[in-house]
Amino acid sequence: MEKTRLRFPEGFVWGTATAAYQIEGAKDEDGKGESIWDRFTAVPGKIADGRDGSVACDHYHRFEADFDLMKELGLRNYRFSIAWPRVVPDGSGPVNAKGLAFYDRLVDAMLSRGIRPFATLFHWDLPQALQDAGGWTSRATITAFARYAEIVTRKLGDRVKDWMTHNEPWVVAYVGHLFGDHAPGMKDLKTALAVAHGILVSHGKAVPVIRAHASGARVGIVHNLEWVEPASQSEEDVAAAMRHDGAFNRWFLDPVFRGKYPGDMMAWFDGFLPEIRSGDLEAISVPIDFLGVNYYTRRIMAHDPAGRGTQGRSILAARQVHWPFTPRADFEEWEMAPEGLYRTLLRVAREYKPASLYVTENGTSLPDAPGPDGAFHDTVRLRYVARHTAAVHQAIADGANVRGYFLWTFMDNFEWAFGFTKRFGITHVDYASQKRTVKDSGRWYSKAAGENGFPISDAVVPD
Numbered sequence: 001m002e003k004t005r006l007r008f009p010e011g012f013v014w015g016t017a018t019a020a021y022q023i024e025g026a027k028d029e030d031g032k033g034e035s036i037w038d039r040f041t042a043v044p045g046k047i048a049d050g051r052d053g054s055v056a057c058d059h060y061h062r063f064e065a066d067f068d069l070m071k072e073l074g075l076r077n078y079r080f081s082i083a084w085p086r087v088v089p090d091g092s093g094p095v096n097a098k099g100l101a102f103y104d105r106l107v108d109a110m111l112s113r114g115i116r117p118f119a120t121l122f123h124w125d126l127p128q129a130l131q132d133a134g135g136w137t138s139r140a141t142i143t144a145f146a147r148y149a150e151i152v153t154r155k156l157g158d159r160v161k162d163w164m165t166h167n168e169p170w171v172v173a174y175v176g177h178l179f180g181d182h183a184p185g186m187k188d189l190k191t192a193l194a195v196a197h198g199i200l201v202s203h204g205k206a207v208p209v210i211r212a213h214a215s216g217a218r219v220g221i222v223h224n225l226e227w228v229e230p231a232s233q234s235e236e237d238v239a240a241a242m243r244h245d246g247a248f249n250r251w252f253l254d255p256v257f258r259g260k261y262p263g264d265m266m267a268w269f270d271g272f273l274p275e276i277r278s279g280d281l282e283a284i285s286v287p288i289d290f291l292g293v294n295y296y297t298r299r300i301m302a303h304d305p306a307g308r309g310t311q312g313r314s315i316l317a318a319r320q321v322h323w324p325f326t327p328r329a330d331f332e333e334w335e336m337a338p339e340g341l342y343r344t345l346l347r348v349a350r351e352y353k354p355a356s357l358y359v360t361e362n363g364t365s366l367p368d369a370p371g372p373d374g375a376f377h378d379t380v381r382l383r384y385v386a387r388h389t390a391a392v393h394q395a396i397a398d399g400a401n402v403r404g405y406f407l408w409t410f411m412d413n414f415e416w417a418f419g420f421t422k423r424f425g426i427t428h429v430d431y432a433s434q435k436r437t438v439k440d441s442g443r444w445y446s447k448a449a450g451e452n453g454f455p456i457s458d459a460v461v462p463d
């Protein structure tokens, strides 16, 4: 009997994740300031369906009911983010008491239902006023972030004990400042690398601030990592894969865990490197309690002198290759490859030795449609989650200290440049009525969390 089930370690954290801009709405309410996403979504052509996060899931007004549902599903751990412009509307000036009070109520609403809060300070919605003054390339933004961290942890630190400084610095740097697909929509490599550096320094400066104001806090950072493989064993493809790994994974892991940028990539980016001031790398490599890993895909890379790099942009003289037998998500470039999560967790555990690990995001987008019975039978997502959590289970068995898994995402929401055209939720949201309907994957996940495991057959039976 036991051998037919995957049982997770005692106390394993089963949770879901969201981010403020993607769910809250209430764009101008209670004194909130403008964020770069408010500005960016207003630019014609930037968002697939031309929509924005001004209402989104209206979570700002519906959080009590949302947490009731979370509780009903037995999902007792919740990763959410705080909107900086609600708390400090212009980023560095006066504190907005009403904005802070919202998060105070939000945290109490979680705690009263037995839900453990895991808070992210920055999930991309930078106050526009800071962007206007140079954004993450400016040292003033780093100072403002440390102050914002203090303001928030002074208020919530008595109750919130799990903190993440940043979500996916790679995305902010590259997608926002090199590819131009995210706010603030710039396209410049030197700026992108300066932004990455500024974010990492701000992480390092904020860690001790959080610890000072949230006693006993566990503090970490969230990186999006990919499992990278060369398209062939040719020297050129191997080097291309190494560059992708370097730009995507190692550029963000090495400074945090080793206090330096990877030498091969320093050489590759020569001429575009950020200014690194004395003390920066020491700050970035401050010891942390956990690394959060967001994992969505494996990437097979081939050498390509024409230089089509990740997501079609030319910086790495590399190109992504798809093998036709690998299933893909609704995000075409994202392959469903749970073994990549297994390998990533083991690799990070062995090479970087973080004190502990969480999978802080993992999930998939599918064009969900209701069945004739009105229910959402999202079997593909259910299998995706079963296979990826099984990969986590195996990584733990093989020595990675993974404490928990947060599924992206609790409910369908505003998916950045894709607007509302992508659905990652285990709960369906009808945006016209704001009705929530739990999908089959949500019921499955609820049961797995409740039983701290599931039958192996859930992860291996073909769809």
Ligand code: FCB
Binding pocket: 019, 022, 167, 168, 171, 224, 294, 361, 408, 415, 416, 424
């Ligand atoms: C991650 C983001 C998250 C969500 C998922 C699908 O990169 O952190 O906000 O958009 O992708």
